Amino acid sequence: MKIIRTAVMSDLDAVASVEAECFPPAEAATKEEFAERLRYYGDYFWLMFEDDKLIAFVDGFVTDEKDLTDEMYEKASMHNENGAWQMIFGVNTLPAYRKQGYAGELIREAIRTAKNQGRKGLVLTCKDALVPYYTKFGFQNEGISGSVHGNVVWNQMRLVF
Template structure:
């Protein structure tokens, strides 16, 4: 897999992968991903297979806030040039490519991007069933998030990178 910045032409594939990894209430819309591609190109990474097909992606803004806030799913914040915190709004891998460590590789690649931009932390919210995956990737469980996104219970996961 080759990890690189997103391209506008990746939109349809990204939305299809998102729909396989999240419930309809949780998943980002095509319009949200169009906005994220435009505004977060430097912090929107895709994993491409040898044929160039996107098999997974990770995206989120670099902001002053240390945790993902619900409004960020609807209105994409602008990336800070340097400093702040790297958030993850979505990490998803196509069902056919799961089990190949693509999710972990995408987290590692975004961590490098964040380190180069002097971010303090990498953080995200996840469902309880994914806490162990993120802990295995160096995150600490910060407890239940204030989020009510999709009427789910979310956990703040934080990785210090500064």
């Protein structure tokens, strides 16, 4: 049975482990960064479990800043509970569970939460290959992001309510 819930500090090891399997080291957040993120915005982690195993998660914080910047990945304290925009920093699904719609379920949950909280919308960055995937949820490609995270070219995608 699959369940979705927000994160608590005891999820730290599982979250860091899934991230390490999903992203190359230059792009993956560290366990220490996740500890800070959970401390400041655990309620903005949407975790999917199969029984007791974490199989996928989406995380990000809320801010009044319009664009996603590299500084946001590093400074969890920039989270602003009353911010206008829900940022999405990571969409992670363990390789054995991909192509089954789990990431989509979590993205829709993040969208629902942001809408229910009265945000203006959501912002994320992605590589070229994922632009069509995120457009299916209503995100619009705003072009190349200012992010140089992991020495990769990122597109900034925005979903406005």
